[in-house]
Each structure stands twice: as structure tokens, then as C-alpha cells.
Amino acid sequence: MASEALGTAALDTALVLDDPRALAAVSLIWREAHLLDARRYEEWDGLWAEGGEYIVPIDREATDYAAHLNLVYDDDRMRRMRIERLTSGFSISVAAAARTVRSVSRFVVSGHEEDAIEVCSAQILVGYKRDETFVLATDVTHRIVFGADGPRISRKIVRLVNSDEAVTASGFLL
Amino acid sequence: MTTTPDIDSLAQDDRVSSALYTDPALFDLEMDRIFHQTWVWVAHESELPKAGDFRTAYVGRQPVIVTRDRRGGINVLVNRCRHRGASLCEVPKGNGNGFTCPYHAWSYALDGKLRGIPYPDGYEDVLEKKDLGLQRLKVGVYAGMVFASFNEDIEPLEDFLGGARLWIDRFMKQGAGYPIKVQGEHRFRFRGNWKIQLENTTDGYHFPIVHRSWMASVDAETANMLSFMTDEKAVTHALGNGHSVAVMVPEHVDLDEDDGTEQLQARFGHIIEELSHEFDPDRVRRIVRSLHGAGFNLNLFPNVAMSMSFFRVLRPVSVTETEIRHVALGLDGGPEIVNRERLRIHEHFQGPFGFGSPDDSEAWDRVQRGVTGGPSTPILVNRGLAREKPNDLGQPTSHTTDETGMRQAYAMWKRMMTDGK
Numbered sequence: 001m002a003s004e005a006l007g008t009a010a011l012d013t014a015l016v017l018d019d020p021r022a023l024a025a026v027s028l029i030w031r032e033a034h035l036l037d038a039r040r041y042e043e044w045d046g047l048w049a050e051g052g053e054y055i056v057p058i059d060r061e062a063t064d065y066a067a068h069l070n071l072v073y074d075d076d077r078m079r080r081m082r083i084e085r086l087t088s089g090f091s092i093s094v095a096a097a098a099r100t101v102r103s104v105s106r107f108v109v110s111g112h113e114e115d116a117i118e119v120c121s122a123q124i125l126v127g128y129k130r131d132e133t134f135v136l137a138t139d140v141t142h143r144i145v146f147g148a149d150g151p152r153i154s155r156k157i158v159r160l161v162n163s164d165e166a167v168t169a170s171g172f173l174l
Numbered sequence: 175m176t177t178t179p180d181i182d183s184l185a186q187d188d189r190v191s192s193a194l195y196t197d198p199a200l201f202d203l204e205m206d207r208i209f210h211q212t213w214v215w216v217a218h219e220s221e222l223p224k225a226g227d228f229r230t231a232y233v234g235r236q237p238v239i240v241t242r243d244r245r246g247g248i249n250v251l252v253n254r255c256r257h258r259g260a261s262l263c264e265v266p267k268g269n270g271n272g273f274t275c276p277y278h279a280w281s282y283a284l285d286g287k288l289r290g291i292p293y294p295d296g297y298e299d300v301l302e303k304k305d306l307g308l309q310r311l312k313v314g315v316y317a318g319m320v321f322a323s324f325n326e327d328i329e330p331l332e333d334f335l336g337g338a339r340l341w342i343d344r345f346m347k348q349g350a351g352y353p354i355k356v357q358g359e360h361r362f363r364f365r366g367n368w369k370i371q372l373e374n375t376t377d378g379y380h381f382p383i384v385h386r387s388w389m390a391s392v393d394a395e396t397a398n399m400l401s402f403m404t405d406e407k408a409v410t411h412a413l414g415n416g417h418s419v420a421v422m423v424p425e426h427v428d429l430d431e432d433d434g435t436e437q438l439q440a441r442f443g444h445i446i447e448e449l450s451h452e453f454d455p456d457r458v459r460r461i462v463r464s465l466h467g468a469g470f471n472l473n474l475f476p477n478v479a480m481s482m483s484f485f486r487v488l489r490p491v492s493v494t495e496t497e498i499r500h501v502a503l504g505l506d507g508g509p510e511i512v513n514r515e516r517l518r519i520h521e522h523f524q525g526p527f528g529f530g531s532p533d534d535s536e537a538w539d540r541v542q543r544g545v546t547g548g549p550s551t552p553i554l555v556n557r558g559l560a561r562e563k564p565n566d567l568g569q570p571t572s573h574t575t576d577e578t579g580m581r582q583a584y585a586m587w588k589r590m591m592t593d594g595k
Contacts, residue, residue, distance in 0.1 A: 056527060058358060058359075058360070059358075066514055066517075067510075067514065068358060068517070069357055069358025069359070069360070069502050069517050069520060069521065070517075070521055071360065071521070071525050071526060071527045072521070072527045073517075073518065073521050078522075081391045081529075082529070084390070084391065085387040085388075085390070085391055085529055088387060088390060090386040090387040090390055091386070091387035091529075091532070091533055092384065092533050092536045092537065093532035093533045093535065093536040094387070094532075096536055130543075164266065164361075165361060166361040166362050166363045166497050167360075167361065167362055167525075167526045168362055168363055168364075168526060169526040169527060169532075170526075170532055170535070170536065171532065173527075174527075
């Protein structure tokens with residue numbers, strides 16, 4: 001189940017509501033969205049499987065992310081350092097973080113494995129900071145693994161519609 | 175009626191007026207007298223390796239296309255059809271035979287010559303194609319850095335760069351024998367005047383304060399490498415023509431010089447191991463010592479900095495808005511593991527989700543918001559004035575936490591704004 005470019009990903013025709021695993025994945029993705037809006041980053045970390053990859057690419061067509069410059073390219077270590085930065089109180093942009101409200105929808109299953117599925121979705125985030133309200137639109141692809149502890153995120157790719165333009169984001173995560 | 179502002183009182187040796195960040199009339203004058211007069215950085219040659227390669231850029235507020243033509247020449251062309259003004263190119267980069275206007279299909283060659291006009295009969299005895307090429311800017315290239323100017327009479331690029339050339343040459347040594355290439359870029363905007371960012375590049379004073387969360391996230395060796403606050407060898411030089419350099423890692427000023435005492439950082443152990451299969455130990459050491467880039471930030475007035483391992487490019491959008499690009503660099507033809515590590519180092523600090531840039535951006539936003547209070551209160555750029563002395567080249571020199579670089583930039587600002595030269 002390679003994480004393919006959006007334009008070529010094979011999509012299930014079945015509704016996610018009819019597939020218990022897809023439904024569990026969607027529930028996890030919604031919970032993740034809630035935790036990120038609430039900036040509950042330590043709890044967010046608990047949603048990840050060991051070895052999880054969290055990537056916000058610049059090139060929307062890229063699949064070999066390591067060979068490209070990304071906005072975020074996190075393994076476990078970088079993700080935990082990022083959480084440390086977001087919770088330590090040492091960052092002035094985090095102290096002044098935008099408030100965010102996001103909704104995630106348009107769920108489609110794009111891959112199946114024995115112990116994992118891949119789900120594509122649309123995320124619309126509205127942010128507010130000082131006197132400005134702004135919108136960030138993203139295509140998101142989650143790979144969710146089902147282990148002994150239940151579903152966990154093993155890969156999350158967030159493709160901003162404007163990733164190759166100027167992106168303004170302050171003190172929050174996509 | 176526009177009156178000429180009193181530039182002398184707006185920019186003094188140790189302070190500048192808040193109006194420099196807030197006055198739209200001053201911004202318009204800056205576009206005319208600085209950005210449309212001087213050399214403005216538009217690209218690095220590695221972005222245009224082949225004939226037909228192009229990228230878009232700005233000179234001041236004007237959109238331009240930078241191209242490599244069939245003869246290998248670099249052209250900088252205003253991105254505007256000579257017919258009814260439509261933009262010719264709306265992609266950031268690519269490769270092609272030329273540019274065709276989407277409106278009436280006037281087509282232009284890579285050097286800007288007007289090649290074709292559809293249904294030309296309506297133009298008989300009306301126009302000559304040779305008169306209607308794209309507007310061309312003067313182009314200068316130094317060490318792969320491509321600059322352009324609207325000013326046909328501008329001094330040669332090498333003269334303009336002057337004392338900065340030595341530092342450009344030193345910067346390029348981070349290639350460790352390979353040419354430098356562009357590997358990608360982060361772009362973001364902040365709601366503030368462009369000079370707030372210009373000041374920041376040689377502002378060593380802010381580093382451990384604004385970037386505390388980044389310092390806390392890196393290994394002790396990297397944090398120690400950037401502990402220059404009380405290091406007497408960390409100095410800033412004013413290089414003339416608005417340019418300045420702030421040394422943060424004195425032992426990495428000239429990467430060809432190595433007394434052998436420096437321990438290679440443990441974080442690069444996996445790279446050292448892989449490179450050792452292919453290169454002898456001296457070569458491995460030379461490459462790995464260069465992974466963080468050069469040990470200084472070089473600020474080239476008015477729009478580009480060569481900042482340790484990347485280029486910082488600023489674009490004034492309006493008096494209160496600026497776009498920043500942080501251009502990641504790698505070794506052209508160099509080991510893949512090294513180029514990937516450089517990407518990861520860049521991602522760690524730079525960009526809207528980096529551990530450094532958002533905090534800079536927040537500080538700059540706060541300056542722009544703050545200066546609306548007490549508009550007659552000056553911005554102070556006097557740190558280190560009493561300890562600033564000429565070095566052996568006669569360049570004003572002080573500690574890297576001092577504001578020597580800002581004073582140099584504002585002296586050039588004042589000169590250009592006063593006489594427009």
C-alpha cells in the first residue's frame with residue numbers, strides 16, 4: 001500500500017459507513033482533529049504507531065518525500081521534539097498561536113492491507129489570530145494500522161492546496 | 175502633491191524613524207529609488223541549468239521571468255505582454271521554447287524577442303516586431319548569483335558587491351568541492367515592512383531569545399556551535415553599499431581552513447560512516463564540517479542574504495507586508511546522503527512549520543504592530559556604537575550582537591533615497 005499521488009490513488013466504491021475498520025479509522029481521524037484544535041499535543045502523540053511518519057510536503061505530486069524539501073518531515077523523534085516545542089513555553093509564536101477549527105470529511109478508503117487501511121479525506125481549517133481569519137485547505141491521507149492497542153496512525157500526509165505558494169501558519173499543526 | 179520627505183531626519187546614524195515601516199509614500203519612493211535602481215537578486219544559476227529553463231521572480235513590485243536561452247545566456251524579462259498587458263508566465267519554474275500570451279497568442283523567444291503575431295495583416299504599417307520585444311533588465315552574475323536591474327546605467331555588479339565578494343566566495347565553499355545547487359524553498363509572508371526582515375539577518379542579539387525553542391531541540395553540540403553571545407571572535411563587519419556580514423561560527427568562516435581540533439558532530443555519525451566507504455578521511459571531514467553551511471550570515475542590500483546554509487530572499491509586497499523565501503541549498507553532484515541531511519536541517523528551522531522561522535515572523539509582526547504606538551519614537555540601531563572600530567580593511571566592525579549591519583543598511587538606504595543612485 002504505497003502512498004500514491006492523489007491523482008492516481010485507487011478508491012473504494014464502498015461507503016466508509018459500511019466498513020467497521022473504515023469507521024474506526026474515521027473516528028480516530030476525527031478525534032485527532034479535535035485534539036489538534038484543542039492543542040492537546042501529548043494526547044495527540046498517543047494516537048501514533050511506533051515509527052509513524054507525519055509529512056506536509058511542498059510538492060503535492062511527490063512520493064519520495066525524503067528526497068524533497070517539505071514543510072514537515074517528522075519521524076517519531078522529530079514529532080516528539082515538535083510537541084516539546086509546542087508545549088514548553090519557549091516559543092513566542094506558539095504562545096501567540098492562532099485558534100483553529102477544522103472539519104475533516106470526504107472520506108474515501110484508498111488502500112487495504114491485512115492490518116492497515118489508507119483513508120483520503122479533505123480537511124478545511126479556519127484559523128483566527130489577532131484581527132485576521134484565514135482558511136487552509138488540505139488533502140489528507142492517513143494510513144491507519146490496527147494492532148493490539150486498536151487503531152493508530154502510521155502515516156499522515158497533508159497536502160495543502162497552496163503548498164508551493166507562501167504558506168502562513170502560526171503555532172498550530174495541520 | 176507629493177512632497178519629498180526629509181530623508182536626513184528620518185534616518186540618522188544611530189536611529190531611524192518609525193515612518194520607515196509605516197509610510198506608504200516612503201514605500202513607493204523605495205520602490206523607485208532602491209528596488210528599481212539597484213541590483214536585485216532574482217535567481218541562482220543552478221535553477222536554470224539547461225536552455226529553455228525559466229523561473230519567475232520579482233524586482234521590486236514588478237514580476238519578471240528569468241530564462242536561460244539557446245546560447246546559454248541568462249535573460250531577465252518583464253512578465254507582461256507588449257500587446258494588452260497580460261502576464262505571460264504564471265508558473266514558478268519550468269522549461270519551454272518561449273512564452274505565448276494566452277490572450278491573443280503573441281509569442282516571444284527565451285531572450286524576449288517578439289517572434290510571432292497571429293493574423294498579422296491588421297498590423298501592416300502599424301508596428302514592427304523588432305520594436306516590441308519584452309522589456310529586458312540588465313543582468314549580472316557573480317558566483318552563480320543572478321542579479322537584475324532596471325537601471326541601464328548601473329555600476330558593474332562586481333563593484334556593487336565590493337567587499338561582499340570575499341564573503342560570497344567563502345559562502346560557496348560549503349559545497350566542499352561541489353558547486354552549490356538549489357534544493358527547494360519555503361515561502362511565507364509576514365505582516366510587516368521589508369526592512370524589519372533586512373535588519374534581522376545580521377541581528378545576532380535576537381538569536382538565543384527568539385530561537386530558544388529551536389536551541390532546546392537541537393543536540394548540545396549544535397547549540398554550543400551557535401553560542402556566540404559572548405564569543406569575542408563573533409563579529410559583524412559593515413562591507414559597504416549596504417552589505418554586512420555577521421559571523422556566528424568563527425571556526426567556519428573559511429571552511430578550507432581546518433586546524434584539526436574541531437570534533438565532528440556525533441549527530442552526523444551515520445553520514446561519516448557512509449561517506450567513509452567512498453572518500454578518504456580528509457575529504458569526509460571537509461564535507462561533514464560544511465553540513466551546517468558557512469559560519470556567517472551575509473546580508474546583501476536590498477533583497478538577498480546568504481545565511482549559513484541557505485539563501486533568504488525578501489520581496490516587499492506593500493509597506494506592511496513582506497514575502498520571504500528560504501532557499502535550501504545542496505551539493506550539485508554531491509553525495510545524496512549529504513543533500514538529504516541538508517534538507518532535514520533546513521526543515522528543522524525554516525518555513526511556516528519550522529522550529530525557527532515562525533518565531534522570527536511573530537517578532538517581526540510585533541514590531542509592525544508596535545510602531546503604530548508612539549509614531550514619533552525612533553527605532554534604535556545604536557547597539558555597539560561605542561565599541562565599533564575599523565578592521566584592517568577599514569570596515570566598521572563590532573560584536574555580532576551589535577547593530578553595525580543595520581547601520582550599514584540604513585546608510586545605504588539614506589544614500590539611495592536621497593539622490594536615487
